[in-house]
């Protein structure tokens with residue numbers, strides 16, 4: 001975590017006071033966007049919302065209130081535990097969904113989902129099957145959510161062609177003077193851009209249905225029961241917006257089916273596991289098969305390549321812009337991440353036909 005992002009204890013205390021609490025909190029979790037803290041001695045999570053990424057915290061929190069209330073009703077109706085299977089916002093003493101400090105930092109609090117763990121680099125076929133079921137079930141529950149009620153928290157979040165344009169702009173501006181250090185990654189990214197508009201076009205011409213999707217289905221954005229290993233709760237709901245299910249499917253396997261961490265620099269270790277793909281797809285389709293169109297089913301393997309590519313060019317763009325978006329923990333972190341993602345893109349391209357056959361068996 002960058003130095004300025006670690007809150008001083010006195011400031012944390014001041015924020016906790018807004019929740020009627022006299023407790024400390026310590027850094028928690030591995031997100032790239034928000035700053036997350038675990039409250040000491042209480043099952044609570046405090047989070048500083050990254051307001052340069054999420055510029056409308058009112059709209060954002062309204063979305064999360066609506067989505068989690070909707071999910072709670074559905075979970076209760078199917079006999080689940082609504083307090084554990086979706087997030088619960090904790091309000092301030094004044095009944096507000098977040099607190100803005102004098103320095104304009106925005107904090108919110110959630111109940112900690114207790115007795116859970118997340119998958120980081122310890123991926124197993126069994127875990128991926130359960131993650132697939134978890135994300136698939138999440139989407140199924142949101143199938144009839146009134147989409148017109150949602151704010152678009154990050155406009156064009158998965159508009160891959162616009163991401164390509166942003167990369168081109170970053171190359172042209174070369175603000176941090178790094179373009180020469182990333183020449184081969186830039187060449188790869190631009191060469192691959194030819195298929196970047198496939199899903200956006202499908203959504204525009206109606207070939208791919210627009211659904212209420214999560215849009216950030218990174219494998220550590222789902223919590224698993226510590227004892228049974230079952231998927232319990234999908235978290236990080238900041239980007240729940242209209243989108244394609246292909247975004248969720250592809251993004252989950254971007255990290256879920258990689259044999260290494262997202263920032264592994266030894267690229268020999270970075271491979272795309274077809275077994276992991278099959279496990280996740282099996283779980284996902286057990287939940288969602290009936291809902292999906294032929295086009296969606298056909299594009300499942302492609303979606304993994306697309307989302308991995310998109311994430312790679314986002315890391316590369318951020319590297320060129322001087323690391324202003326994703327948290328970094330070392331020099332060249334974003335470039336390492338981009339290289340890692342591009343290695344996966346090349347691997348997925350080679351294996352696309354095999355993955356297609358796998359989908360057919362399901």
Ligand code: ADP
Nearest residue numbers: 029030031032033034036110111112113220236
């Ligand atoms: P970011 O947008 O930065 O990724 P997340 O909301 O995903 O933020 O939170 C970061 C990490 O904190 C998660 O990956 C998870 O490990 C942990 N976490 C967040 N909220 C909760 C919660 N309510 N219960 C348990 N763990 C949580």
Ligand code: GN1
Nearest residue numbers: 030031032033216218221236239311
């Ligand atoms: C961010 O917030 P987190 O760490 O779960 C990012 C995702 C990227 C991911 C790459 C809002 O996810 O889009 O795929 O990093 N979230 C946002 O690891 O930009």
Ligand code: MG
Nearest residue numbers: 031220221236
């Ligand atoms: Mg997260």
